[in-house]
Amino acid sequence: MLSLKQISKYYQNGGTKAYVLNKIDLDIDKGEFVSIMGPSGSGKSTLLNIIGMLDQPSEGYQYFLGEPVHQLKEKQRSALYKQNIGFVFQAYHLIDELTVYENIETPLIYQNVKGAERKALVADILDRFNIVGKKDLFPAQLSGGQQQLVGIARALIAKPKLLLADEPTGNLNSKQGEEIMELFCKLNKEDGVTIIQVTHSEKNAQYGTRIINLLDGKIESSSIL
Numbered sequence: 001m002l003s004l005k006q007i008s009k010y011y012q013n014g015g016t017k018a019y020v021l022n023k024i025d026l027d028i029d030k031g032e033f034v035s036i037m038g039p040s041g042s043g044k045s046t047l048l049n050i051i052g053m054l055d056q057p058s059e060g061y062q063y064f065l066g067e068p069v070h071q072l073k074e075k076q077r078s079a080l081y082k083q084n085i086g087f088v089f090q091a092y093h094l095i096d097e098l099t100v101y102e103n104i105e106t107p108l109i110y111q112n113v114k115g116a117e118r119k120a121l122v123a124d125i126l127d128r129f130n131i132v133g134k135k136d137l138f139p140a141q142l143s144g145g146q147q148q149l150v151g152i153a154r155a156l157i158a159k160p161k162l163l164l165a166d167e168p169t170g171n172l173n174s175k176q177g178e179e180i181m182e183l184f185c186k187l188n189k190e191d192g193v194t195i196i197q198v199t200h201s202e203k204n205a206q207y208g209t210r211i212i213n214l215l216d217g218k219i220e221s222s223s224i225l
């Protein structure tokens with residue numbers, strides 16, 4: 001599904017380059033559920049953002065679904081992202097002024113999906129996530145766990161092939177966190193969604209099929225579960 005070759009990311013620090021990622025080689029296949037772990041500052045979010053094409057590497061080659069991402073123009077990258085990737089954030093990133101229904105519908109509007117089809121798709125996912133009763137509420141009227149469910153529903157509404165999640169349970173209590181991890185497992189096993197999550201939690205990482213440990217911007221180890 002994706003391949004990174006000798007990917008580096010650095011920031012100029014005075015006259016020197018401060019490397020955040022240093023010559024990363026990584027291949028991820030369709031159907032994997034990968035957890036990226038490592039100490040704070042080791043480059044996990046930077047790696048996830050590069051994989052998701054929200055950030056660009058300083059050096060290296062990157063392929064996604066056979067496309068050479070490093071050669072694509074901004075507009076092409078953005079189209080590739082919109083068609084194939086859903087992103088879930090720790091802080092939910094919902095739009096406060098929109099209802100649950102409208103938040104979930106937004107990616108479909110960006111993709112020019114027609115009104116009737118949008119309605120059917122949103123109704124379907126609200127039902128699946130058991131949040132039909134919340135559809136007219138605003139994010140501030142929901143619990144953290146419910147907000148994250150809406151964030152995941154929004155990330156999934158356009159049926160992405162790849163789901164990226166940066167500390168998806170970071171703001172949740174342990175029961176809510178477990179529910180989200182079980183949902184991820186189901187999405188991975190039953191719907192075939194490839195998942196890559198950044199997590200500090202060894203327990204959450206165990207839900208996946210592979211753990212990648214980052215240290216100082218390098219892959220220190222990679223283990224299949």
Ligand SMILES: Nc1ncnc2c1ncn2[C@@H]1O[C@H](COP(=O)(O)OP(=O)(O)OP(=O)(O)O)[C@@H](O)[C@H]1O
Pocket residue numbers: 011020038039040041042043044045046047
């Ligand atoms: N715009 C920037 N300019 C300079 N340094 C940056 C910039 N953005 C990120 N960094 C540095 O990159 C390093 C890696 O950041 P990153 O967020 O990827 O780490 P992380 O492993 O996800 O950490 P955490 O677990 O704390 O979220 C950090 O040392 C950070 O200070």
